[in-house]
Amino acid sequence: MSALERPLRLGLTGGIGSGKSTVAALWRERGLRVIDLDAHSRAVLDVPGGGVEEAIARFGEELRTAEGTVDRAAMARIVFADASARADLEAIVLTRVDQAVAAEEAQAAAAGERLVVHDSPLLLEKAAEDDYAAVVVVLARREDRIARVIRDRGKDRAYVESIMAAQVTDLERIRRADRLILNTAGREELAARANRALEAVLAVRRP
Secondary structure (H helix, E strand, O other), X not given: OOOOOOOEEEEEXXXXXXXHHHHHHHHHHOOOEEEXXXXXXXXXXXXXXXXXXXXXXXXXXHHEOOOOOEOHHHHHHHHOOOHHHHHHHHHHHHHHHHHHHHHXXXXXXXXXXXXXXXXXXXXXXXXXXXXXXXXXXXXXXXXXXXXXXXXXXXXXXXXXXXXXXXXXXXXXXXXXXXXXXXXXXXXXXXXXXXXXXXXXXXXXXXX
């Protein structure tokens, strides 16, 4: 697929509990192709296949679960204690994520779609802005984000705050975004704001 045939890429990101996934779902309802990079990343270790086998070969057969996937908790203990191991795991995962994303973009191009959205939780942390025509960031109040993750994912406050500490700050998100969506009201208002942000971006970057 040539560069001219590739659909325009729009990056969507936001911190944990911000409502980014809700915006992604709203845009899917509008008919946009939204590529979930986090889902592709999880599938590398959660679905039996080449990614699992390469991870097992690198880190040990003891990490294989009865279902033929990778024991994520055991893997986490290894990679968080060893930067070299973490880099090896990232190489295994990211190579396959890139392949999966390229396949989805090829499908979009073949279908005549002119725009794809990358739902990418670590877009700014990976300094990937240059890969996109525009970056849209979803923002929400810190306490609202913590409460949402505790309620919806069953995590505790310490967990949420540890993830927040590893992500870029809201000030950094504001500085680096092309467009912001404030998730400070209900779903109906969030949908309206998400649509306005999309139209504003397309007015400048229309494919």
